[in-house]
Amino acid sequence: MITRKQQKAAQKQAAEMIRQAGINISDGEADSIEVVDFGLSNLAKEGVQVLTLVQTERISVKVLAMLPNQTEPEHWHPPVDGDPGKEETIRVIAGTVYFYVAGEDTFKDGFIVEGKDDCYTMRTEIVMNPCDQLTLDPGEKHWFQAREGGAVMYSFSTIARDVLDQFTDPDIVRITKVVES
Amino acid sequence: MITRKQQKAAQKQAAEMIRQAGINISDGEADSIEVVDFGLSNLAKEGVQVLTLVQTERISVKVLAMLPNQTEPEHWHPPVDGDPGKEETIRVIAGTVYFYVAGEDTFKDGFIVEGKDDCYTMRTEIVMNPCDQLTLDPGEKHWFQAREGGAVMYSFSTIARDVLDQFTDPDIVRITKVVES
Numbered sequence: 186m187i188t189r190k191q192q193k194a195a196q197k198q199a200a201e202m203i204r205q206a207g208i209n210i211s212d213g214e215a216d217s218i219e220v221v222d223f224g225l226s227n228l229a230k231e232g233v234q235v236l237t238l239v240q241t242e243r244i245s246v247k248v249l250a251m252l253p254n255q256t257e258p259e260h261w262h263p264p265v266d267g268d269p270g271k272e273e274t275i276r277v278i279a280g281t282v283y284f285y286v287a288g289e290d291t292f293k294d295g296f297i298v299e300g301k302d303d304c305y306t307m308r309t310e311i312v313m314n315p316c317d318q319l320t321l322d323p324g325e326k327h328w329f330q331a332r333e334g335g336a337v338m339y340s341f342s343t344i345a346r347d348v349l350d351q352f353t354d355p356d357i358v359r360i361t362k363v364v365e366s
Numbered sequence: 367m368i369t370r371k372q373q374k375a376a377q378k379q380a381a382e383m384i385r386q387a388g389i390n391i392s393d394g395e396a397d398s399i400e401v402v403d404f405g406l407s408n409l410a411k412e413g414v415q416v417l418t419l420v421q422t423e424r425i426s427v428k429v430l431a432m433l434p435n436q437t438e439p440e441h442w443h444p445p446v447d448g449d450p451g452k453e454e455t456i457r458v459i460a461g462t463v464y465f466y467v468a469g470e471d472t473f474k475d476g477f478i479v480e481g482k483d484d485c486y487t488m489r490t491e492i493v494m495n496p497c498d499q500l501t502l503d504p505g506e507k508h509w510f511q512a513r514e515g516g517a518v519m520y521s522f523s524t525i526a527r528d529v530l531d532q533f534t535d536p537d538i539v540r541i542t543k544v545v546e547s
Contacts, residue, residue, distance in 0.1 A: 243524050
């Protein structure tokens with residue numbers, strides 16, 4: 186749960202970061218930025234801001250803005266009906282992104298949200314800077330984090346069905362509830 | 367056919383335009399820009415410069431740079447095997463793009479390449495500026511043009527199989543031949 190005031194402030198900050206990163210967006214697009222707290226009511230620590238530029242039955246293009254020290258919780262994109270699941274390419278536009286996937290534990294420069302060791306189980310660290318990109322196969326568990334400067338990245342993918350994403354943290358709900366404060 | 371010198375000059379100009387548009391690309395990416403003359407040997411008039419950022423078996427992301435007054439010939443993306451054909455969303459980043467699709471003749475601000483009326487048959491004009499975007503269904507015929515300032519745009523699509531694109535102009539060959547001059 187976030188308040189309307191929190192939502193508006195995060196939208197504004199994300200729009201500024203996106204524009205600062207050189208991505209030209211309209212005012213209407215800025216107003217459509219989705220502020221996601223994953224139902225954890227702790228936006229500053231666990232959350233993401235999402236601007237959807239393209240959403241068809243076949244592909245999706247989103248700009249993700251991570252506030253300073255914000256972490257997107259570990260999740261994966263499961264198969265749906267005849268579809269093998271979302272394939273996603275992340276391209277970093279601004280800032281440094283600490284990205285975690287399956288494999289050997291090389292965890293070094295990121296941090297685990299306090300008390301949540303069990304919710305962040307992927308520990309192969311990939312440090313990504315502007316122009317770096319990686320492609321996630323459907324079903325690959327991953328999470329990522331920004332540090333002090335925040336980060337802006339593109340997500341290019343096959344059709345996105347966000348509400349069907351699966352999360353390691355059992356407390357997560359994908360729909361963010363906004364309350365008028 | 368283009369000369370190596372023409373290719374390098376167009377690559378350089380395209381990379382500058384792309385960066386000027388706020389899109390951060392690496393030097394390796396700049397060097398990978400494809401200069402396409404469609405086999406017409408008239409790059410300044412009919413051609414396009416293409417930087418492929420993502421190319422998987424499911425999606426494709428390209429940056430298209432149009433030199434001043436350059437026209438991309440009329441074409442469409444046919445069905446291939448079990449695939450209905452490429453679905454493509456164009457988003458303009460810099461400059462103005464004159465885009466032509468099927469429908470009523472509203473041709474007004476663009477121009478037809480001299481002597482090529484039969485090769486540009488779509489005449490519904492859509493003038494696109496930065497942040498404007500449109501989605502083309504598979505099979506939809508289209509062509510587009512930049513004017514004095516050139517233009518930079520993204521193409522977000524399902525899997526691209528460029529060599530299977532079909533063109534109205536029978537003289538077109540999709541593979542550009544580069545000769546050492």
